[in-house]
Amino acid sequence: MKWLPEKKVQTSVGEILVAGHHCLAPKGKKGFRQSAYLQELGCYLGQLVPFDEGSVVMEKFKGICLTDKQIERLTHHYGQLLEDSPPEQTLPKASDQEPHYAMMDGSMVFIRQEGWKEIKLGRIFPQSACYQDKKRGCIAQSTYVAHLGSHQAFLQKFDPHIAHKRQVVALGDGARWIWDYWTSFYPEAIQILDYYHLIEKIGLWAILVFKEENQRMDWLTVCEKLLLNNEAIEVELMVKSIDCQGDKKKKQDQLLTYLTNNKDRIRYKTYLEQGLFIGSGAMESANREVVQKRMKLSGQRWTGDGAQQVVNVRVTFKNNQWGNLIQQIKMAA
Numbered sequence: 311m312k313w314l315p316e317k318k319v320q321t322s323v324g325e326i327l328v329a330g331h332h333c334l335a336p337k338g339k340k341g342f343r344q345s346a347y348l349q350e351l352g353c354y355l356g357q358l359v360p361f362d363e364g365s366v367v368m369e370k371f372k373g374i375c376l377t378d379k380q381i382e383r384l385t386h387h388y389g390q391l392l393e394d395s396p397p398e399q400t401l402p403k404a405s406d407q408e409p410h411y412a413m414m415d416g417s418m419v420f421i422r423q424e425g426w427k428e429i430k431l432g433r434i435f436p437q438s439a440c441y442q443d444k445k446r447g448c449i450a451q452s453t454y455v456a457h458l459g460s461h462q463a464f465l466q467k468f469d470p471h472i473a474h475k476r477q478v479v480a481l482g483d484g485a486r487w488i489w490d491y492w493t494s495f496y497p498e499a500i501q502i503l504d505y506y507h508l509i510e511k512i513g514l515w516a517i518l519v520f521k522e523e524n525q526r527m528d529w530l531t532v533c534e535k536l537l538l539n540n541e542a543i544e545v546e547l548m549v550k551s552i553d554c555q556g557d558k559k560k561k562q563d564q565l566l567t568y569l570t571n572n573k574d575r576i577r578y579k580t581y582l583e584q585g586l587f588i589g590s591g592a593m594e595s596a597n598r599e600v601v602q603k604r605m606k607l608s609g610q611r612w613t614g615d616g617a618q619q620v621v622n623v624r625v626t627f628k629n630n631q632w633g634n635l636i637q638q639i640k641m642a643a
Contacts, residue, residue, distance in 0.1 A: 342384065346639045349384055352376055353635060356385025357604060357624040389619025391638045392626060409437045409477040409586075412499075413593040414468070414488050417601040419458070422611050429605065429621060430464040431456050433596045434471050437585075449592055454600055454628050456621045458614060461487045472496070481590045483507040484572060503575040505588040509534060512545070515565050518558050540579040542569060600628055 342349055351372070355364030361378035368376045416428035432455040439450040453471050457464035472478055478499040482488045484507065492499050512533055520526035529548070536544045546569050554562045569576075578588050604624055605617060612620075626635050 342387075342642070344384075346636070348374070348376070349388075349639050350636060352381045352384035353388050353623055353639075354627070356381045357620060357627055359604075360607065360610075361385070385623055386616055386619045388635055388638055389622040390615070391642070392622040392635065393618060395634075395638070403474070405436060405438075406474045407476045409479055410472065410475045411435055411437070411479045411481060411587065411592070412472055412475075413481050413590050413596075414464075414485075415483065415590070415593045415597055417597040417606065419601070419605045419617055420611055421458075421614050421617060424614065427458060427614070429456055429458045429601050429617065430461060431593075431597055431601060432464070432468045432471075433593055434475075435592070440587075447591075451630065452592075452596070452628075454596065454625045456600065456625050458618045458621070465491055469495070479586055481587060481593070483590065484568065489575075500581075500586070501575045502581055502586065502588060503572045504590040505537070505576075505578055507590070508537070508572075508576060511565065511568065512549075515549075515561050518561060519552055519554065537576060538578050538582070540577050542573060542576050545569065600624060 344352070351368065352364070355361075355367055358364070359367065361382045364381045365376055365378045368374050368381075411434065413433045414430065416430045418426045418428055421427045433452050434455075435449050435452040439452070441448055441450065455464070455468045455471060457467055478492075478496055479502065480488075480492045480496070480499045481502045481504060483504050489501065492501055509530070513530055516526050516530055520529060533545050533548065536542070536548075546566060549562060549566055549569070552562070581588050601621065605612070605621060623635065626632060
């Protein structure tokens with residue numbers, strides 16, 4: 311079958327955009343007249359690459375003229391259906407008995423007329439999904455949750471995915487709302503402050519007080535060894551021992567407060583002996599892979615609804631739940 315370039319056709323109910331033998335619905339009507347398969351392809355390309363690039367890919371590999379605007383409409387439409395669909399009722403499973411890591415973070419995207427806003431992203435994966443590929447750590451499968459908006463709304467989406475997990479290992483960078491959530495609703499969860507985030511925080515303060523690099527690096531090396539030996543109290547004493555004034559004193563007090571508030575989350579020797587991760591690199595890579603690769607490209611400007619809709623489709627794909635989107639397409643047919 312030969313696919314023809316799209317063209318406009320006048321009908322008694324309005325204008326139709328025709329792409330070969332498939333077309334969008336007349337203006338003013340809901341739904342699409344494209345085949346379910348073609349709609350699926352449009353959504354897949356819409357979450358993968360910018361809409362105009364998706365149109366080129368469709369033309370090159372399928373010989374089908376599907377415009378960037380058609381791909382955009384498909385992705386937004388089904389992304390909204392995914393947003394509006396009720397959450398799946400999760401029941402306890404055998405796999406819920408093993409430890410699961412749960413991480414949260416945010417990635418900034420540019421929203422028209424609002425500026426930079428944060429898409430909050432959660433990543434959940436079982437211990438058994440982790441493996442080594444040569445010298446690189448890998449995770450076979452994760453569940454992602456994404457929301458553009460308040461952390462309360464994000465947590466409503468996130469919570470059902472961990473409700474039946476027997477043991478949760480919560481890894482984070484210290485944001486107060488994250489720790490409040492775990493402490494209030496999952497007090498039995500193991501809370502771990504990202505080790506590398508803590509080292510970075512200590513290092514930034516050390517730059518203020520040690521102008522000589524070798525001295526600073528030697529001091530930080532001692533801090534790292536103490537932290538990895540469950541001796542965080544010694545690190546506090548080292549920080550306190552340095553006489554500071556003015557802004558340096560203010561930064562010193564902030565660092566000491568940070569160490570005190572997280573004292574129960576920095577027992578790194580214990581965590582490592584239990585075979586647990588102490589760094590949230592998996593969350594950093596999730597931000598890049600799930601959000602930034604598609605949502606934070608050069609010159610991109612989103613509407614708030616549009617950003618949420620596209621990330622919904624992308625998360626559905628990354629979660630290996632593409633069947634949910636296909637089901638939405640079939641229901642709309």
